[in-house]
Amino acid sequence: MTEFDVVLRGYDRLAVDSLVQAVDAAGDDQDQIDAAIRKTGRLPVVLRGYHSAQVDAWLARRRAGDSSVGPEPGTPAVELSVVLRGYRPTETDALLATVAAALEGSDPIRRAEALRAITEVQLPVGFRGYDRSQIDAYLRQAAQALRAS
Template sequence: MVAFEVVLRGYDRRAVDALVRAVEAAAGDRDRVAAAVRAAGPLPVVLRGYSPVQVDAWLAASRAAEPDPGSGSGSGPGPGPGPVWAAAVELPIVLRGYRPAETDALLTLVAGAIASGDAARRADALRAIGDTRLPVAFRGFDRAAVDAWLDRAARQLRAG
């Protein structure tokens, strides 16, 4: 069984455990995995549940680990650019932190620029890091963690 961190607001543990059992029972069959995810529907968020970032990353990885029928290589198609960066960014929720909606938008923009080889997108993302002032909310992402991630991203964007 997969172990997920329990956070203040996360996915319902029973629903996730049932989904994990169904996906593991699918044994890599794309259709059965997709059917299990559809049957689970949107996972309910509860006061103390599994970390949504970890659960979403696990789901993306379990889909990506399946063989690509068109490749003939037997190794899965690498994980796509969408959810992969989210697995690397584990941002804790704190009492006073950056508002999640604006933070997610900025992190998505920056991660997309890093993943692309486009110099213009990288320059736009670097400018966005410098120009954006993220609003603080009663419950939001830990400001120190977001700032540290953005600093690392800015260094990576400058390095090309």
């Protein structure tokens, strides 16, 4: 089953689910996959939908003949919303930069340090900051990716 993160502005979930079902039904027949993608056309963007970068990456992989499911492995998506009471951006951006560098590289020490930073972090909350649930979900997903490798 293909799963994508739900974000504030993303592709319509029903349209994406229908496309995924059509592509999966095509199996490994690249002509049928391409036809299903062309038939769907441009995916509509809605207020709460699937993360567009994840869906686009999945479509690109399917067009290239890669049948792996879900978002790009090891690359948690993060689309940051600013809310009235959220994590302060300065500290959060620093942590996210550390995590992103560890995920992109293969240095085991850097990955261990990023994992430690995730587990020990206590991000300060400010009047206007990043949505805490989005950051927490991203950090859980990043920690899983760091543990997996």
